[in-house]
């Protein structure tokens with residue numbers, strides 16, 4: 487009798503895990519179908535019973551966000567990164583410079599032009 491009970495328990499646990507396994511397989515199959523055309527899929531993971539897709543971030547997009555716009559210093563003609571430039575708004579237009587000296591030179595030049 488005791489052996490029967492143990493065998494039944496093992497069978498029950500086996501059926502439950504088999505049921506869960508098939509459920510996950512169906513979920514994964516469905517996810518794979520949904521994301522079939524996505525080239526950025528790295529893999530599939532199960533988090534808290536939820537099947538999730540691991541997507542890799544495209545590298546080209548990352549690079550684009552790192553490289554900022556290049557602007558030209560009007561005084562010395564150097565090419566500088568926009569987010570590192572010294573700026574001044576003059577005549578409703580923003581001017582960018584490589585250094586504080588170039589910015590000062592621009593202001594001086596504009597003052598001389600104005601006189």
Ligand SMILES: [Zn+2]
Nearest residue numbers: 559562584588
């Ligand atoms: Zn400069």
